[in-house]
Amino acid sequence: MSPSLVRPNRRPERLLILGSALTVLLIVGIVTALLIREHANTLQAAKRTANTITQLIDADVLRNVELYDMALKGLITATERTDLQDVSEGIRHLVLFDRSAAAPYKGDILLLDPTGEVIADSSVLTPKMGNFADRDYFQVHRSNPDAGLYISRPFMARCVCDDPWRIAFSRRVSSPDGRFLGVAAASMRLSYFHQLFSSLNIGSNSTINLINHQGILLAQEPLLEVGMIDKDMSQRPNVARMLRERDGSFQSISSVDRQARLYSFSNVGNLPLIVAVALSSDEVFAPWRRAAWLVSIATGVLCVGLLWLTWALCVELRRRHGVEQMLSELAATDALTGLANRRTLDERLRLEWDRAQRSTEPLTVLMIDVDHFKAFNDRHGHQGGDDALRTVAQVIDSNIRRPADLAARYGGEEFAVVLPHTDAKGAWVIAEHIREGVQHLPRVAGDEQPITVSIGMSTWHKRSRMTLEGLLLKADQALYEAKHRGRNRIVDAEQLPHLHPHRP
Numbered sequence: 001m002s003p004s005l006v007r008p009n010r011r012p013e014r015l016l017i018l019g020s021a022l023t024v025l026l027i028v029g030i031v032t033a034l035l036i037r038e039h040a041n042t043l044q045a046a047k048r049t050a051n052t053i054t055q056l057i058d059a060d061v062l063r064n065v066e067l068y069d070m071a072l073k074g075l076i077t078a079t080e081r082t083d084l085q086d087v088s089e090g091i092r093h094l095v096l097f098d099r100s101a102a103a104p105y106k107g108d109i110l111l112l113d114p115t116g117e118v119i120a121d122s123s124v125l126t127p128k129m130g131n132f133a134d135r136d137y138f139q140v141h142r143s144n145p146d147a148g149l150y151i152s153r154p155f156m157a158r159c160v161c162d163d164p165w166r167i168a169f170s171r172r173v174s175s176p177d178g179r180f181l182g183v184a185a186a187s188m189r190l191s192y193f194h195q196l197f198s199s200l201n202i203g204s205n206s207t208i209n210l211i212n213h214q215g216i217l218l219a220q221e222p223l224l225e226v227g228m229i230d231k232d233m234s235q236r237p238n239v240a241r242m243l244r245e246r247d248g249s250f251q252s253i254s255s256v257d258r259q260a261r262l263y264s265f266s267n268v269g270n271l272p273l274i275v276a277v278a279l280s281s282d283e284v285f286a287p288w289r290r291a292a293w294l295v296s297i298a299t300g301v302l303c304v305g306l307l308w309l310t311w312a313l314c315v316e317l318r319r320r321h322g323v324e325q326m327l328s329e330l331a332a333t334d335a336l337t338g339l340a341n342r343r344t345l346d347e348r349l350r351l352e353w354d355r356a357q358r359s360t361e362p363l364t365v366l367m368i369d370v371d372h373f374k375a376f377n378d379r380h381g382h383q384g385g386d387d388a389l390r391t392v393a394q395v396i397d398s399n400i401r402r403p404a405d406l407a408a409r410y411g412g413e414e415f416a417v418v419l420p421h422t423d424a425k426g427a428w429v430i431a432e433h434i435r436e437g438v439q440h441l442p443r444v445a446g447d448e449q450p451i452t453v454s455i456g457m458s459t460w461h462k463r464s465r466m467t468l469e470g471l472l473l474k475a476d477q478a479l480y481e482a483k484h485r486g487r488n489r490i491v492d493a494e495q496l497p498h499l500h501p502h503r504p
Contacts, residue, residue: 012317013314013317013318013321016310016313016314016317017310017314020306020307020309020310023306024303024306024307027299027302027303027306028299028303031295031296031299034295035288035292035295035296038288038291038292039285039288039292042284042285042287042288043262043284043285046262046279046284047249047262047264049279050249050262050264050277050279051249051264051266053200053202053208053264053277054264054265054266054275054276054277055266056200057196057197057200057208057210057268057275058266058268058269058275060196061196061210061268061271061273061275062268062269062271064188064192065149065151065169065268065271068169068186068188069149069169069171071109071186072109072149072169072170072171072184072185072186073171075109075111075120075184076171076173076184079111079120079173079184107157107166107186107187107188107189108121108122108123108186108187109121109122109184109185109186109187110122110127110132110184110185110186110187111173111182111183111184112132112133112138112182112183112184112185113181113182114142114180114181114182115131115133116131116132116133116134116135116138116183117130117131118130118131118132119182130158132183132185135152135155135168135185136152136153137150137152137168137170137183137185138170138183138185141170141171141172141180141183142180142183144172145172145174145178145180147172148171149169149170149171149271150169150170150171151167151168151169151212151271151272151273152167152168152169152170153167153212153216153218153230154166154167154190154216154218154229154230155167155168155230157187163189163190163191165189165190165191165229166187166188166189166190167187167188167190167218168185168186168187168188169185169186169187169188170183170184170185170186171183171184190218190219190229193210193218193219193221194219194221197219197221198221202277202279203279203280203283204280204283205259205280205282205283206261206277206278206279206280206283207220207221207222207224207277207278208220208221208275208276208277208278209275209276209277209278210273210274210275210276211233211239211242211243211273211274211276212272212273212274213243213272213273213274214232214234215232215233215234215235215236215239215240215243216230216231216232216233216234217229217230217231217233218230218273224256224257225256228256236255237252237255238252238254238255238263242263242265242274242276243274245265246265246266246267246274247265247266247267248264248265249262249263249264249265250262250263251263251281254278259280259281259282260280260281260282261278261279261280261281262278262279262281262284263276263277263278264276264277264279265277331343332344334408334409336386336389336390336409337389337390337393337409338390338393338397339393339396339397339407339408339409339415340406340407340408340409341408341409342408342409342410342411344406344408345406345408345410345416345418348406348408348418349365349418349468349472350468352404352406352418352420353460353468353471355420356420356460360461360462361420361421362421362422362423362424362459362460362461362462363418363419363420363421363422363459363460363471364418364419364422364423364424364426364427364457364458364459364460365416365417365418365419365457365458365459365471365472365475366416366417366419366427366430366431366434366455366456366457366475367410367414367415367416367455367456367457367472367475367476367478367479368392368396368414368415368416368417368434368453368454368455368479369413369414369415369453369454369455369479369483370388370389370392370413370414370451370452370453371451371452371453371454371483371487371488372449372487373385373388373412373413376388376447376449376451379447380444380447384444385413388444388451389409389413391441391451392415392438392441392451392453393407393409393415395434395437395438395441396415396417396434398437399430399433399434399437400417400430404420404421405417405418405419405420405422406418416475417430417431417434422459423459423461424457424459424492424494427457427459428457428490428492431455431457431490432490434453434455435452435453435455435488435489435490438451438452438453439451439452439488452487452488453488454479454482454483454487454488454489454490454491455479455482455489455490455491456475456476456477456478456479456480456481456482456490456491456493457475457478457490457491457492457493458471458472458474458475458478458492458493458494459492459493459494474493475493477493478491478492478493478496479491481496
């Protein structure tokens with residue numbers, strides 16, 4: 001049996017693969033952590049931007065509502081003056097509406113009597129005929145003395161104009177004893193919100209919304225759907241959350257166009273209004289997504305390159321291991337027969353001897369010699385002799401089947417077989433198979449003498465007191481005895497009462 005005495009050392013290769021795998025995992029982990037952190041930073045920056053926009057809108061809306069409220073309070077105060085009854089109509093009109101000129105995007109400012117009829121109009125000296133008792137602001141003030149400043153739902157102005165949508169700011173006019181005397185109402189064109197919202201750069205797919213505390217949409221820029229103004233949005237999940245929390249931010253899917261958005265919202269001062277900025281998540285995270293793709297591709301190339309280098313190094317290590325194993329086997333193998341050489345035999349025999357001493361398992365050694373080899377060599381030449389030795393070695397090797405067994409060339413035409421965990425009976429069977437196998441080899445052309453071998457065997461067992469050197473000596477002496485008895489036979493050293501002290 002040709003021994004495989006040196007197994008490839010896979011430890012450096014495994015360590016290299018493990019190190020590369022851990023390095024790749026570490027790189028991927030670090031890049032992932034950085035991308036997650038950058039994603040969070042992008043989200044926080046978007047929230048800060050949205051909050052800044054809501055604060056700007058809050059401030060502008062509060063300032064303008066304050067102007068409208070001042071105009072309403074001035075109108076109510078003027079109606080309480082008794083000295084205006086005797087002045088001219090022009091002076092009376094000027095006093096009633098002296099605070100209304102500063103309000104931007106204003107519509108008409110009206111003073112309504114208890115039945116909803118117009119008794120004063122900021123746009124004309126003589127009020128136009130009209131009744132506004134059906135307006136929500138009139139009905140609220142008539143039924144609730146404590147309504148304060150009321151902001152109406154959007155409504156269409158009763159005019160033929162390009163900008164008919166209005167909302168009204170109104171206050172109740174009461175007598176000293178609390179009786180309902182009418183309503184002071186100032187309308188504002190909704191184009192004010194269009195102008196305000198469109199002046200803020202929020203991206204092409206984002207929106208700014210203004211809703212009241214009932215969930216009614218007062219303004220939206222840009223308008224996502226026709227007919228959304230004055231629409232009740234309170235049942236939609238995102239709006240319901242805004243109405244419940246009044247201030248904050250969250251990410252969600254729009255119920256209008258089903259796009260992911262970042263919502264930042266806040267209550268406009270103490271007014272019953274909520275301004276909400278809905279930034280498109282695609283636009284918010286587009287720069288981060290581009291950077292993430294670039295970083296991911298670069299990281300992927302780096303990791304693939306590292307793994308490829310690892311693979312190349314592993315291939316090189318395997319090649320080196322193969323060369324080392326081949327050189328080791330060459331150093332441990334007899335060049336002529338392919339069996340183990342004498343050095344390998346000595347090492348293995350010492351190893352198995354120590355193992356047998358620990359385990360007390362039997363150990364048998366066979367010494368095999370080719371009969372009349374010198375005469376065979378003289379008849380057929382060195383080439384024929386070498387061929388015969390190779391053929392005998394193949395027979396020996398074919399009968400050694402267990403991994404621990406070892407067949408070796410001892411020297412010249414002599415061979416040795418080490419059989420660990422094998423008693424004399426088992427070793428005899430193996431030896432007989434070898435002897436018969438050699439005897440039945442095809443005869444060399446022109447030679448009537450068959451090739452035969454003589455075998456001596458010696459077994460150590462736990463009751464034996466011999467040394468390793470004694471074991472080899474007894475096997476050698478048994479071999480001599482087999483040759484002395486006529487060759488082509490097996491002799492067990494334990495079965496002989498006396499062995500010749502010297503080999504021929």
